[in-house]
Structure formats: C-alpha cells, structure tokens
Amino acid sequence: MARYRIIAVLGLAILVSACAAQVPTAVEQGADVPGFWWGLWHGFVFPFAWIGSLFNPEIAVYSVPNNGGWYDFGFFLGITVLGGGSAFSSKKRKK
Incomplete structure (x- = not known):
C-alpha cells in the first residue's frame, strides 16, 4: 500500500512540474545580465533580502x-x- 502511495505522489509531482515553464522575457544573454556568480551572491544574501523586501x-x-x-x-x-x-x-549534537 505504501508503495502505491509513493508512486502516486511522485507521479503527481512529475505531472505538476511538467506544467512549469520559464517566461522567455526573463532569460537574456549579455555581459550585464546576472549569471552564475550573481545567482550565488543573491542566494547567499536571500534571508536578508527577503526581510528587506x-x-x-x-x-x-x-x-x-x-x-x-x-x-x-x-x-x-x-x-x-x-x-x-x-x-x-x-x-x-553533544549530549
């Protein structure tokens, strides 16, 4: 029974994720467009940026x-x- 539940949940997750798409206007190329390093920085400061937002x-x-x-x-x-x-x-954890 647990196996069927896991398969159903995974199937539902795959079905829902198949609907996700990135907006074409959100992806650009160029020297001034944030890439990997800016993404790394933005991920690191995320908690502070979220509070500020x-x-x-x-x-x-x-x-x-x-x-x-x-x-x-x-x-x-x-x-x-x-x-x-x-x-x-x-x-x-130390006891």
Missing part, C-alpha cells in the same frame, strides 16, 4: 532578467551551501 518594495530576492539555468544553479548553491542549508540539522 517586506519593508521596501524596491528590494527583490531574485533577479529578473537573468541568464537562466546558470543563475538558478548559483542561486540554489547560495541558499543551500553558503546559507547553511541542511548542514546545521545534520551535525551530531
């Missing part, structure tokens, strides 16, 4: 337009690796 509408947590996949990858790494990610919860 609550009080100032001119602060954004994600840069649009960007160069697409590389910016997204840098943003993901910035949040997970530089931002701590799950490393804090995975450390063994």
Whole structure:
C-alpha cells in the first residue's frame, strides 16, 4: 500500500512540474545580465533580502532578467551551501 502511495505522489509531482515553464522575457544573454556568480551572491544574501523586501518594495530576492539555468544553479548553491542549508540539522549534537 505504501508503495502505491509513493508512486502516486511522485507521479503527481512529475505531472505538476511538467506544467512549469520559464517566461522567455526573463532569460537574456549579455555581459550585464546576472549569471552564475550573481545567482550565488543573491542566494547567499536571500534571508536578508527577503526581510528587506517586506519593508521596501524596491528590494527583490531574485533577479529578473537573468541568464537562466546558470543563475538558478548559483542561486540554489547560495541558499543551500553558503546559507547553511541542511548542514546545521545534520551535525551530531553533544549530549
């Protein structure tokens, strides 16, 4: 029974993710368009930018337009690796 539930949830997740698409105007190429390194930086400062965006509408947590996949990858790494990610919860606690 649990196997069918897992298969159903995974199938639903794949079905929903198939509907996702990136807006073509959000992806650009050029020297002044944020790429991997800016994505890494934006991911690292995400908690501070998010708090700032609550009080100032001119602060954004994600840069649009960007160069697409590389910016997204840098943003993901910035949040997970530089931002701590799950490393804090995975450390063994001393008794």
